[in-house]
Amino acid sequence: MAYEQIRYEVDDGIAVLTLNRPDKLNAYTERMRDEIIAAFDRSDADDAVRAVIVTGEGRGFCAGADLGGDAEPAPDEVGTWRDGGGQVTLRIFRSLKPVIAAINGPAVGVGATMTLAMDVRLASESAKFGFVFVRRGLTPEACSSFFLPRVVGISQALEWCLTGRVFPAQEALAGGLVTRVLPAEELLPAARALALEIADNASPVSVALTRQLMWRGLGLHHPMEAHRVDSRSFRSRMQSADMVEGVMSFLEKRPPAFPQTVSTDMPAFFPWWDEPEFH
Numbered sequence: 001m002a003y004e005q006i007r008y009e010v011d012d013g014i015a016v017l018t019l020n021r022p023d024k025l026n027a028y029t030e031r032m033r034d035e036i037i038a039a040f041d042r043s044d045a046d047d048a049v050r051a052v053i054v055t056g057e058g059r060g061f062c063a064g065a066d067l068g069g070d071a072e073p074a075p076d077e078v079g080t081w082r083d084g085g086g087q088v089t090l091r092i093f094r095s096l097k098p099v100i101a102a103i104n105g106p107a108v109g110v111g112a113t114m115t116l117a118m119d120v121r122l123a124s125e126s127a128k129f130g131f132v133f134v135r136r137g138l139t140p141e142a143c144s145s146f147f148l149p150r151v152v153g154i155s156q157a158l159e160w161c162l163t164g165r166v167f168p169a170q171e172a173l174a175g176g177l178v179t180r181v182l183p184a185e186e187l188l189p190a191a192r193a194l195a196l197e198i199a200d201n202a203s204p205v206s207v208a209l210t211r212q213l214m215w216r217g218l219g220l221h222h223p224m225e226a227h228r229v230d231s232r233s234f235r236s237r238m239q240s241a242d243m244v245e246g247v248m249s250f251l252e253k254r255p256p257a258f259p260q261t262v263s264t265d266m267p268a269f270f271p272w273w274d275e276p277e278f279h
Contacts, residue, residue, distance in 0.1 A: 001038040005031050007057070008039045013050040013199040014192060015043045015097075022058030027066035028110045033084040036114075037091045044096045047261040050199035050207075052095065053191045054118060055102040061127065062111025085110040085142030092117040093143075093215060096208040096262045098198055102191040103127045104184065108166065113140065116147035119211065120194065123169040123178040124187045130166035150218050152176045203242040203258040205265050209233050216273055229272050236267040 007018040017039050019026035043049045056062055065085075092099055092114070099118040107115065108130040115121050131148070133140050140148070140161055148157040156175045160167065169181045182190055198207060213233060217226050237243055242258045249256035 001035060003035050003039075005029060006035045006039060008042065010046070010049055012196065013048060014195045015039075015046075015049045015052045016188075017043075017052060017054045019054075019056045019062055022056075022060070024066060025060030025063035025106060026056045026058070026111070027063050028085070028114075029066045030084055033088055036088050040091050040095055045263065047204070047263050049097055050204060051195035052097050052099045053102055053188070053195055054099065054115070055188065055191070056104050058105070059126070060105040060111075061103045061107040062114070063106055064109030064111050064130075064132070083141040085113055088114050089117045089142045089144075089147070095211070097204075098195070098207055098211060100191050100195055102187050103129075103169075103178065104187055106130075106166075108132055110142055113142035113144040113148070116142070116144055116151055117215070121178040122180050122182060122187060122191055122194075123172060124184045125169055125181055126184060127169040127172070127178075127181075128166050129160075129169075129172050129177065130164070131161045132164045132166065134162060135164035200255060203237075203246065203256070203260065204262050205240070205242060205258075205260045205267075206237060208262050208266065209237070209270070212271075232269050232272065233267070236269065240265075 003020075005019070005021050007016075007020050009016050009018075017036065019028075019032065021027060021029075021032070040052070043052050088110075098120075101115040101118040101121040103115065103121060103123040105124065105126055106128045108128070109132055112129050112131055131140060131144065144161075148161070151157075152160075152175050160175070169178065172178045173181050180190065213226075213229065217229075220226050240260060242260045245256055245258050
């Protein structure tokens with residue numbers, strides 16, 4: 001796919017996906033949805049990519065949906081219609097690569113909710129956030145009713161969603177939505193440093209499995225369910241070439257060179273959630 005509303009660049013094993021409609025504060029469109037999904041398909045298929053950073057061009061991250069651009073669902077489509085933000089969030093949820101949000105400016109509506117399935121959120125001091133749906137006569141979308149309470153807790157999620165107010169980066173930090181607030185010039189370097197720490201030191205297959213174990217574990221009903229899948233994953237990794245390399249590199253005091261890739265070496269039990277016992 002040729003990109004018109006995002007940029008996608010890979011360097012040192014890090015893919016940087018930049019929302020690229022700066023004249024509209026990177027307002028979200030159906031075209032942007034399709035390009036983001038295509039970019040995550042591309043990053044998953046590329047073993048050279050070890051982590052993904054998502055940021056915005058210009059002074060905004062994403063100002064929400066472009067209200068002048070997308071059509072409303074027809075009445076007979078409502079039963080089966082799926083919101084575009086949710087399609088993006090679900091694709092990020094399925095990612096085999098870790099995803100870091102570098103939120104460089106306003107992140108409102110879908111601009112906030114699309115980040116919730118990303119693994120780490122960093123924000124610049126100028127970032128602002130808003131789950132503004134009730135102020136537009138809407139309800140939260142993009143699977144945020146699932147993700148937001150799990151990220152920040154139910155009371156904080158409800159305060160932000162029921163008021164619909166826009167709040168600053170420091171409040172997002174205090175509420176657990178972001179892990180760090182940085183000066184603007186330090187945001188992307190910090191995101192890249194975190195991505196490189198993963199890329200340089202961690203097994204890609206182990207990272208992919210760990211990410212899915214944790215995200216999908218949020219929906220389990222009992223620790224025994226997690227114990228079963230954790231045990232299956234841990235045993236498979238104990239028998240892997242990556243485990244041998246991880247131990248040898250530690251003993252030899254050198255950086256690891258993990259031989260396995262997500263394109264060819266995911267264990268046989270993956271994806272475990274399709275099995276009947278996990279439904």
